[in-house]
Amino acid sequence: MTSSTPNSTAASHASYDPSAVEHKWQERWRADRTNSPDLDHAERPFYQLMMFPYPSAEGLHIGNVFAFTGNDIYGRFQRLLGHTVFEPIGFDAFGIHSENYALKVGIHPMELIPRNIENFRRQLRRVGLMVDWSHELSTTDPAYYKWTQWIFLQLLERGLAYRGKAAVNWCPSCKTVLANEQVVNGACERCGTIVEQRFLEQWFFRITEYAPRLLANLDWIDWSDKTTTAQRNWIGKSEGAEIDFAVAGSDASIRVFTTRPDTIFGATYMVLAPEHPLVDAVASASQRGAVRAYVERATKRDLVARKVGDREKTGVFTGGYAVNPATGERVPVWVADYVLMEYGTGAIMAVPGHDERDLAFARTFGLPIVRVVAGPGEDASTPLTDAYTDNEGGRVVNSPPFDGLATDEAKARIVAWLGERGHAKATVTYRLHDWTISRQRYWGPPIPIIYCDACGMQAVPEKDLPVLLPPIADFRPDDSGISPLARHEEWYRVPCPECGKMARRETDVSDTFLDSAWYFLRYPSTEFDDRPFDADRTKRWLPVNIYIGGHEHAVLHLLYSRFITMVLHDMGYLDFEEPFKRFRAHGLLIRNGAKMSKTKGNVVNPDEYIERWGADTIRLYLMYMGPLEEGGDFRESGISGMKRFLDRLWASAHEMRSDGTPDESVMRKLHRTIRKVGEDTNRLGYNTAIAAMMEYMNTLRSGERVPQRAEVEPLVQLVAPYAPHIAEELWERLGHTGTIFASRWPTFDPALATEDDIELAVQVNGKLRGTVHVARDIAQDQAVAAALGVPGIAKFVTGTPRKVIFVAGRLLNLVV
RNA sequence: GCCCGGGUGGCGAAAAGGCAGACGCGAAGGACUUAAAAUCCUUUUCCCCUUGCGGGGAGUGCGGGUUCGAUUCCCGCCCCGGGCACCA
Numbered sequence: 007m008t009s010s011t012p013n014s015t016a017a018s019h020a021s022y023d024p025s026a027v028e029h030k031w032q033e034r035w036r037a038d039r040t041n042s043p044d045l046d047h048a049e050r051p052f053y054q055l056m057m058f059p060y061p062s063a064e065g066l067h068i069g070n071v072f073a074f075t076g077n078d079i080y081g082r083f084q085r086l087l088g089h090t091v092f093e094p095i096g097f098d099a100f101g102i103h104s105e106n107y108a109l110k111v112g113i114h115p116m117e118l119i120p121r122n123i124e125n126f127r128r129q130l131r132r133v134g135l136m137v138d139w140s141h142e143l144s145t146t147d148p149a150y151y152k153w154t155q156w157i158f159l160q161l162l163e164r165g166l167a168y169r170g171k172a173a174v175n176w177c178p179s180c181k182t183v184l185a186n187e188q189v190v191n192g193a194c195e196r197c198g199t200i201v202e203q204r205f206l207e208q209w210f211f212r213i214t215e216y217a218p219r220l221l222a223n224l225d226w227i228d229w230s231d232k233t234t235t236a237q238r239n240w241i242g243k244s245e246g247a248e249i250d251f252a253v254a255g256s257d258a259s260i261r262v263f264t265t266r267p268d269t270i271f272g273a274t275y276m277v278l279a280p281e282h283p284l285v286d287a288v289a290s291a292s293q294r295g296a297v298r299a300y301v302e303r304a305t306k307r308d309l310v311a312r313k314v315g316d317r318e319k320t321g322v323f324t325g326g327y328a329v330n331p332a333t334g335e336r337v338p339v340w341v342a343d344y345v346l347m348e349y350g351t352g353a354i355m356a357v358p359g360h361d362e363r364d365l366a367f368a369r370t371f372g373l374p375i376v377r378v379v380a381g382p383g384e385d386a387s388t389p390l391t392d393a394y395t396d397n398e399g400g401r402v403v404n405s406p407p408f409d410g411l412a413t414d415e416a417k418a419r420i421v422a423w424l425g426e427r428g429h430a431k432a433t434v435t436y437r438l439h440d441w442t443i444s445r446q447r448y449w450g451p452p453i454p455i456i457y458c459d460a461c462g463m464q465a466v467p468e469k470d471l472p473v474l475l476p477p478i479a480d481f482r483p484d485d486s487g488i489s490p491l492a493r494h495e496e497w498y499r500v501p502c503p504e505c506g507k508m509a510r511r512e513t514d515v516s517d518t519f520l521d522s523a524w525y526f527l528r529y530p531s532t533e534f535d536d537r538p539f540d541a542d543r544t545k546r547w548l549p550v551n552i553y554i555g556g557h558e559h560a561v562l563h564l565l566y567s568r569f570i571t572m573v574l575h576d577m578g579y580l581d582f583e584e585p586f587k588r589f590r591a592h593g594l595l596i597r598n599g600a601k602m603s604k605t606k607g608n609v610v611n612p613d614e615y616i617e618r619w620g621a622d623t624i625r626l627y628l629m630y631m632g633p634l635e636e637g638g639d640f641r642e643s644g645i646s647g648m649k650r651f652l653d654r655l656w657a658s659a660h661e662m663r664s665d666g667t668p669d670e671s672v673m674r675k676l677h678r679t680i681r682k683v684g685e686d687t688n689r690l691g692y693n694t695a696i697a698a699m700m701e702y703m704n705t706l707r708s709g710e711r712v713p714q715r716a717e718v719e720p721l722v723q724l725v726a727p728y729a730p731h732i733a734e735e736l737w738e739r740l741g742h743t744g745t746i747f748a749s750r751w752p753t754f755d756p757a758l759a760t761e762d763d764i765e766l767a768v769q770v771n772g773k774l775r776g777t778v779h780v781a782r783d784i785a786q787d788q789a790v791a792a793a794l795g796v797p798g799i800a801k802f803v804t805g806t807p808r809k810v811i812f813v814a815g816r817l818l819n820l821v822v
Numbered sequence: 823g824c825c826c827g828g829g830u831g832g833c834g835a836a837a838a839g840g841c842a843g844a845c846g847c848g849a850a851g852g853a854c855u856u857a858a859a860a861u862c863c864u865u866u867u868c869c870c871c872u873u874g875c876g877g878g879g880a881g882u883g884c885g886g887g888u889u890c891g892a893u894u895c896c897c898g899c900c901c902c903g904g905g906c907a908c909c910a
Contacts (some may be wrong), residue, residue: 021860059907232826232905239825239906246910277910319908342909354910362823363908433869437909518899556903593827594904631834636827647846653860694836697845704845710862767841772891776843798877811890817840822889 019408020044022656024620028731032131035143037599039095040745042138045530045543048090053441053547054081055526055557055586057563058096061122065109066129068610068640069595070603072220074215074627076592076634078135080726083687084551085136086751092547093136094529096143100151101518102180103167105449115449117478119146127610133728134621136747145521150528151451152472153538157570158443159454159465160577163621165441166212172350174442176204180482183208184444187774188562203305206487209453209514219583220438220568229589236560243438247421249430250350251276251328253288254336260284260328263350267424268416270332271405273355274338274368277321280304281347288339290325297324304343319344319367331429332357332405333419342367344706345486350435358393365393378404379413385819394726438638441566443517446489448481450515458502458509467503471684473511489513523566526550527574539579550586554690558592564589586729590690593637595628602640610640617780622729623649627730629692646746652732654703655725659719659736668714673707673758676717678753683724692728699724715740720752736818768793769819770802778818786812793818 012364035041043051055133056077059070078093084256085091090462106214107233108115112304123144130137143150161167175184183206188195193625210638220243224234246265254270260276278285280301289297321342337355342364345354357495358375368375377390381398394400400414402408411419424430444453454466466473476497492498492513502509530543567585575583596602601668602609613623626648631638686695702721706713719740726746737746765777765791776799778792790810794800803822811819 015902235826236905242906262910265849316884342908344910346909349909356910361910363910366908435909436856450856459847559904633835639834641834641847644847651846657861693834694845697836754910765841769840769891772840772889777841809890811840813840819840819890819892 007284007549015378022653022732024652026619027735028132028134028621031731031734033132034734035575035745036131036139038745040135040747042140043090043092043094046546048092048127048546050089050439051547052089052091053526053530053550054084054091055091055529055553056095057092057559058098058522058525059126060101061097061126062103062109062121062585063098063118063122064604065122065125065454066133066610066612067602068615070614070627071133071612071624072595073554073592073761074130074133074135074640075554075628076690078133079629079687079727080552080554080690081136082747083689083751085747086723086726086749088750092138092141092530093134093140094143095130095137096136096525096529097126097145098518098522098525099123099144099146100450100521101448102182102445102447103518105447105481105816106197108449112440114477114479119144126170130418132616132621132624133612136730137727141523141529143528143532145518145525147249148474149535150328150471150474150525153528154451154516154524155454155466155471155473156468156538157520157524157574159468159471159518160509160579161211161573162350162465163402164577165554167213167571168210168212169207170210171207172210172442173203173788174206174208175488176206176484177201178795181449181485183442183444204487205356208444209512209516210443211443211569213441214436214438215567216245216569216572217436217438218434219572220565223568225583227584227589228587230591232557233560233564233565233591236557237565238562240438240565240575243436244437245435246435247417247424247430249331249355249424250428251331252336252354253284253339254327254329258284258287260288260339260353260371261351262353262355263433263564266353266413266417267420268405268408268413269357269378269432270355270413270420270424271402271408272357272359272376272503272628273330273332274358274374275356275377277345277354277367278339279347279352279357280341280343282341282345282352284353285341286326288324288328293323293325294430296322297542300341304341315500319363319370321367321371323371329426331424336401338372338373340367346737348439349437359390360393360395362395365390367383376404378402395777436805441517441519443520444514446487446513446519447483447515448475448478450522451475452491453512453514453516455512456502456509457499457512458504458507460507461502461504461509464503464509472502475515486573491515517580519562519568520565522563525571526553526567526576527571527580544580544759548580549582549584552588552590553586554590554592557593560591574649582604588636592634595640598641599639615645619645619649620652620731621732622652626651626696630696631692631694632693634690634692637780651703652729653698654707655721656705656732656736658703658713659722659739662713662715662718664715666714668716669711672705672713672717674761675702677719677754677756677759678754680720680724681759684751687727696728699728717727723749724751764815765792766815767817768796768799770799771821772819775799775802782815788811788819793820 033504054077056074056820069298081091081093104119108118114360175189176651177184179197180194184194189201193200221243244265245262247267248263250259250262288509321340324339324341326339327336328339337647356364358364359377360379373483380386381394381396381400391586394467399415400413402411408416408419421430421432452475454473456464456466480492483490484689496514498511499508499584527539531540534540570581571585574580597608597610627645679698681697706717722733722736732748751775762782763779763783766780768776768778780789780792780795803820807820807822809821
């Protein structure tokens with residue numbers, strides 16, 4: 007092939023054969039370890055992270071290819087800019103998804119997962135990613151989950167892991183507990199089964215303790231607004247007050263949380279959640295029976311009906327009363343399921359005049375409704391048709407000492423006033439709950455805890471890690487709420503690390519999201535067995551420079567990763583507290599206007615497309631569909647255009663001449679293209695970057711001209727991040743040795759990138775009437791004269807223009 | 823209900839407040855070719871006037887506004903996609 011010298015004439019070169027080129031370079035990269043940087047000595051390290059895939063049996067999804075290509079282009083671009091780029095990959099192979107599939111096909115996950123991983127590796131290599139395969143990891147590898155267990159122990163030591171009995175979400179189909187984040191509309195996010203409420207002993211991580219910081223850091227980390235907004239909403243900060251209402255005829259008091267202390271004069275009744283501990287105490291003898299019946303019904307009602315079903319208000323009067331600390335009046339106490347035990351204090355003061363739910367309830371049960379806020383144009387006696395819930399613009403009424411105050415001021419004054427008498431204090435509440443990490447399943451890292459009858463709960467000593475997951479045949483979960491591991495005495499009976507007597511292992515495994523909450527810390531340090539992450543490596547490579555992944559992980563994975571990183575930071579293991587400096591979410595890839603799914607049978611298998619067109623063409627096509635962050639619609643119709651572009655690139659590199667001087671106007675276009683492709687690639691505007699390269703190609707080959715070497719060579723470099731195989735091949739054929747990624751991104755000359763002459767748009771009264779060809783730096787007077795010299799423009803101008811708008815280098819607007 | 827996105831040719835899409843539709847697909851015509859492929863050259867938002875050359879008007883979901891000038895900014899709606907949802 008070396009006979010294809012740059013000076014060979016047209017038609018003497020073989021045509022572009024993607025499969026041969028791609029195979030050759032994938033082998034070359036592997037043999038030369040082209041993509042395995044020296045992690046200990048990199049001077050300008052750049053950590054390019056992509057969300058590791060779950061290795062499903064179906065193989066790589068085209069959506070994965072879309073996401074990984076988007077990552078890879080950025081990583082390759084950074085490398086051409088002179089960074090040492092580390093682009094690792096791994097497999098998120100533990101979890102219910104894998105286990106359920108293994109149960110379905112009747113193959114043990116320990117057998118199934120390695121097969122799937124092997125298939126994924128093969129497919130990933132074909133995409134041509136700049137992956138450093140020497141740092142691959144799998145969360146199911148004992149060498150990995152040893153450290154997942156270690157992290158659990160760190161949280162335990164820090165007091166951030168605790169065991170508690172709590173109402174938890176139980177999926178009767180998966181037969182395990184789910185975190186709140188994993189319940190979608192009251193159903194299991196995995197299988198769609200309606201989730202039940204169960205009271206079980208569980209392991210929790212105290213993520214709520216980090217809520218203020220998790221929230222505060224969102225203000226400065228460089229993430230897309232969409233993602234930070236989703237996290238903010240999930241953390242759900244509410245500022246308000248806790249207020250105590252004394253129970254009439256008792257020493258007890260009911261504490262409520264409200265964001266509207268300014269409306270307390272309108273609190274005409276109270277509501278307790280059915281699970282509230284004071285329900286029984288407040289209930290009067292005559293109402294107790296009815297109350298108990300209601301509570302029983304409510305707690306049995308599945309969560310879907312209660313949370314997302316019809317919003318019909320139900321409830322029962324307890325027969326008891328409490329005293330409104332602002333008015334001194336007795337208000338009835340009700341029990342109703344529209345108040346949730348898990349939020350705030352599980353009790354509310356109901357203000358039907360200014361809360362829609364309270365109003366609906368009050369109307370259903372005939373409770374008094376009082377106006378205590380008047381909006382603009384309203385007064386204390388304006389009848390309420392709907393609940394007036396506006397916070398701004400309202401003034402407090404019917405609230406004797408505070409009448410006339412704006413709501414914001416009233417809030418502060420009323421809390422202070424009640425506070426002086428010990429009835430209230432300002433407080434902040436979050437919607438975020440502690441993270442339930444226990445899973446009563448098999449396919450996960452065993453939680454490293456031992457229960458001893460003599461010594462109590464013991465952490466497994468670090469030297470005994472990992473607690474290996476035993477290869478058991480009957481790993482099917484049952485309805486007992488206890489992990490299948492509990493059926494294996496030979497595994498769970500173990501000597502107590504403290505006293506040596508026989509004790510029992512914890513049989514729950516941890517949530518998959520814990521596996522993925524720290525994998526980015528492990529990548530640079532995969533070769534170390536004696537530490538989770540090496541201090542020097544971590545210092546050099548972390549935090550991650552850019553992380554690109556799916557928006558579906560905006561609250562789950564990303565929040566947990568941030569939390570674990572913060573904890574490790576606080577314990578002195580890390581010197582940063584945010585793991586991902588920059589995060590961008592790619593959009594969703596759909597097909598012919600519809601979401602891809604197995605049931606619809608419209609899932610695209612990347613293999614056949616790569617086979618048919620080549621990886622470079624598919625990479626270009628996926629990126630050309632639209633902005634990366636907006637996703638795209640996979641329609642095969644557009645692929646041919648990308649192949650045509652690469653064919654023309656191939657032809658140009660072979661037909662070009664090295665003996666002439668490059669064309670000046672082509673060189674101008676080249677420099678503008680270098681600038682645009684660089685800028686666009688940097689902001690993930692891959693679609694417009696590709697368009698710019700195509701435009702340049704059109705210029706280059708316009709009218710069947712034969713391009714010059716100096717016109718073609720830089721284009722090969724611009725294309726390299728997008729279509730790495732063909733770029734490598736052409737770079738070699740152009741006479742270079744070594745990978746093109748060791749070369750430097752072409753620099754653009756600003757002087758060459760600007761034209762001397764421009765087409766100036768001329769408007770009359772804002773309407774385009776023509777253009778004039780003038781010097782770039784023409785003065786306004788001359789521009790006007792030039793414009794009026796064009797009959798097609800002049801005919802719209804009668805007399806002298808009243809006003810002239812001149813935007814140098816762009817446009818002239820004559821107002822007549 | 824609330825919070826994010828988004829509505830632009832036949833299709834995917836571009837446009838620091840400054841020539842709307844770059845670039846690609848598709849379609850039509852042409853050059854080259856015995857022919858085809860490839861390549862290259864035209865045309866391709868809609869409507870009207872004109873035999874033609876050419877000229878005019880409308881147009882970025884709808885209705886207003888700001889501006890010399892709006893796809894872009896503001897106000898009020900409609901529709902589509904996604905997320906959250908009895909969160910006090």
